[in-house]
Amino acid sequence: MSSTAHAAPAQFPAPSAITELLKPVTWFPPMWAxxxxxxxxxxxxAGHWMLIVVGVLLSGPLVCATSQAVNDWFDRHVDAINEPHRPIPSGRMPGRWGLYVAVIWTLLSLAVATxxxxxxxxxxxxxxxxAWAYSAPPLRLKRNGWWGCLACGICYEGLAWVTGGVVMAGGAAxxxxxxxxxxLYSGGAHGIMTLNDFKAIEGDRQMGIGSLPVRLGVQGAARVACLFMALPQGVVIGLLLHWGQPLHAAAVAALLVGQGLMMRRFLRDPVRQALWYSGFGVPLFVSGMMVSAFALRGLAGAPA
Incomplete structure (x- = not known):
């Protein structure tokens, strides 16, 4: 066999490259919501477990994974600067396979959603x-950090939360x-989405992506992210107290205090600490979501 044959590029991506493209680590937020x-x-x-399992799979490994594939395809030039090891810029996802995976996962998601x-x-x-509007032209919402993070927050948290409620109620609102x-938690997720942009400042600036760190500067974006994460939780605490759920309100308040302490470290060096805060502060945020959900379950008179 000639050396040319040995050097021929792969026609199909390896399963590991496809898995990396779909970013399983990102599936948790919508599944949780x-x-x-x-x-x-x-x-x-009881009696709804099949719907619950299908909904969780649709939220994470399907719709969220689709958004990751779409984003990686349309961000391949930005990733070549920021993350050249990603499957597409590294060549492990050959040709137009990044786009093909995005389309296939979109169709698969629609089929399961039925x-x-x-x-x-x-x-x-x-x-x-x-998912497509966020990354793909002509809209490419991510070019504006305000709109892009809002779209992600709605999709990852609010829409997934509402979908869970609708499915359980047999279609009722x-x-x-x-x-x-x-x-409120969709608004909070706006700040969480901003955390992801601190690792991509240089590539975003060169490619004209107006993320909040690019638009507002590192410190300005970090302060805005913290406000977006903290203020909605403060409103949630007030609502839980108004609804007669003081123990749940206290739990959310304690989680918010923990986040506040971590935010101080994040604000001292946002670029270096954004990943750290995502790993340790965001879990407190989403824990508050579940506490709030159980508060509403208690209001409805359902067993916890």
């Missing part, structure tokens, strides 16, 4: 549209309290 919506619905879990009824299917369609908490 869907579960929060399930809990907040107040509907007994199992959740018309409302579940509609939510999946909205989530997929946001969730209670107003659940919708309000979903909206």
């Amino acid at each position: 869907f579960s929060c919506g399930v809990i907040a619905s107040g509907v007994p879990l 199992l959740l009824g018309p409302w579940g299917f509609g939510a999946a369609v909205v989530g997929l549209l946001l 969730p209670a107003a309290a659940s919708l309000l908490l979903a909206a």
Whole structure:
């Protein structure tokens, strides 16, 4: 066999490259938010386990994974600067396979979404549209950090939460309290999404991506991210007290205090500490989401 044959590029990506493209580590937030919506619905879990499993899979390994593949394809030139080891710029995802995977996962997500009824299917369609709008031209919402983070926050947290409630209620709209908490935590997720942009400042600046660290500077973006994460939780604490759930309010407050202490370290050096805060501060944020969901379950009179 000639040396030319040995040097020929691979025609198909390795399974490991596809897995890396779909970024399993990012699937947790929407899966968690869907579960929060399930809990907040107040509907007994018995008899709904198949819907719950399908919804969790749709939220994470399908719709969220699709968004990651779409983003990597349309960000391949930015990643060549910021993260050249990623599957596409490194060549481990040859040709246009990054785009093919994004399309295949979109169609697979739509097929699975049909199992959740018309409302579940509609939510999946909205989530997929946001995923493509965030990364793909002509909209490419990520070019503006304000709109891009908002789209991600809605898709990852609010939409997934509402979908969980809708699926459990057989298509009925969730209670107003659940919708309000979903909206508040979507706003908080805006700040979480900003954390991801601190690692990509140089490439974003060169490629014209107006992330908040590029638009506002490192310190300005860090302060805005902290405000977006903290203020909605403060409102949640007030609402839980108003709804007669003081123990749940106290738990969310304690989690917020823990985040505040970590934010001080993050603000001292946002570029270096953004990943650290994502790993240790964000889990406190999402824990508060579940505490709030159980508070609503208690209001509905359902067993915890």
